[in-house]
Amino acid sequence: MWEKEININDIKEIRVKTTVYFGIGAITKISDISTQLKNMGIDKILIMTGKNSYKSTGAWDHVEKSLNANEIEYILYDKVTPNPNVVQVDEAAELGKKFGAKAVIGIGGGSPIDAAKGAAILLEYPDKNATELYEFNFTPEKAVPIIAINLTHGTGTEVDRFAVTTIEDKEYKPAIAYDCIYPLYAIDDPALMVSLPKNQTLYVSVDAINHVIEAATTTVSNPFDVLLAKETIRLVVKYLPKALENPNDLEARYYLLYASMIAGTSFDNGLLHFTHALEHPLSGVKPELTHGLGLGMLLPSIIKQIYVAKPNTLAAILSPMVEGLTGDPSEVDKASEGVRKWLHTVGLTEKLSDMGYVESDIEKLTKLVFETPGLSLLVSLAPVDGTEDVVRQIYTDSF
Structure with a gap:
């Protein structure tokens, strides 16, 4: 059970601040x-x-x-x-x-x-x-x-x-x-989003997925983060294919928007770690890269790195996406490949090499992770030791 991976002796700060007007109209x-x-x-x-x-x-x-x-x-x-x-x-x-x-x-x-x-x-x-x-x-x-x-x-x-x-x-x-x-x-207002292009519909929803996977597995995550992560992933898995098929499906837009909003609240509490820390150098070097696409290309490799540290949490939140996860650390490849397969089913098939990155960029990107103001803090929140070797391996596996 994921509850066992929460330290009940840690005092958590839970944030819900902004007044949001939500819904059609x-x-x-x-x-x-x-x-x-x-x-x-x-x-x-x-x-x-x-x-x-x-x-x-x-x-x-x-x-x-x-x-x-x-x-x-x-x-x-x-x-x-x-x-x-x-x-x-x-x-x-x-x-x-x-x-x-x-x-x-x-x-x-x-x-x-x-x-x-x-x-x-x-x-x-x-x-x-x-x-x-x-x-x-x-x-x-x-x-x-x-x-x-x-x-x-x-x-x-x-x-x-x-x-x-x-x-x-x-x-x-x-x-x-x-x-x-x-x-x-x-x-x-989901009615403002029906004209969102298909690729952007995909990429922004993948952004929300990454927010909660990271927030639920940082060293400062709390049970609220896990709750929001489970619901975010469930909603995106259910409604993203519907929005991709019919951009005017307001119910699908509504629940994708709700998923995004609660994912924002999730990482406002639990913060982020590898995926965002490693994507920012990608789009820092190539500003034309869409953020959600960059995150999606990195995610399976990051699951491969962190599953051993948070197997129960990841098994619980990824269950709508990857069937049959039990929380056994040995199923890391099943989890990583399951996420990759789900991304492929919704249309995100790109690798870093497809976007013009070459393997000689890895050292530069790794250096930027630790030089860019604030990103090393995110890396330090990962559930495994965020060494340069780990960062380098994630980039390498994402090619």
Whole structure:
């Protein structure tokens, strides 16, 4: 039983912070949120998003209407890219400073919302920049209020205190985690996600899977993490094929979004380890790599490394994906190959070599895991000793 792998003498901190409006039509709640912001004295807002989806999904119509109705002025930064970088965060923050923004709304998937979190900090620290923030040159204790309007079902960033941004000139992709960047409000509306392309539907859902596998197996995980992991994986295994077959299946989108949200809560509590620590160098070197794809390529090799340390937990949470696991450490290959086979059934078949990486990249990637600010901390939370040899082996096995 997985319960035996929880140390009941450890005192755990369990976090559930953000107010989330969840369900079909939740975007209409932006009206209530805008009214609340105005009542808080917020009359100018910085909005951060990408190029198209904030409009094509219909989210923008509701946001613009509600801000105008409450006489809240806004300024729009729509240059956030997948795997956003510090230049974008600095540009947006500077725009917001000059405008006098008192809050930030992020509209999109993980990239715009994460970038919005960084800008929200910099609006409170006008003498700092995003590179200083992501190289941990200062520790922020405040940020302007953040509103997250989520357009994907994968990252969970709308309910957690994490943000990721790339420092491209160093090929670093660090993650920060501060209480001040919990969104005040979040909107999770599955109707905004029916136009999500098939490959993105797959990759963001794989992101959620990785969140809970890691969170349930770190050295600081708690029973809440395991509970959320079991339900997240059950829901993704059941509903991802349905969403891939019919993008307009709102029930499938609803439960994938719910899985993503509780997965965000899971790793907000249990944190992360190998998969995210090793993926960040992959997309730090190649910013065009989709985060969820990178995670999926690494996952089977990571299961192979960690199963021996957490066999009962992994057997319990992976059961919807891999039948017949008993929690015996000797079934490590069955678990690893079972995860690989499931990924193949939903369409993720790529290896690192397919994405242009070569084996000579392994040393560079391994070095980046331990050099990139914050990633060595994630590695230290793995249930097995996160040595350079282990990291190198995971990359090697993923080719």
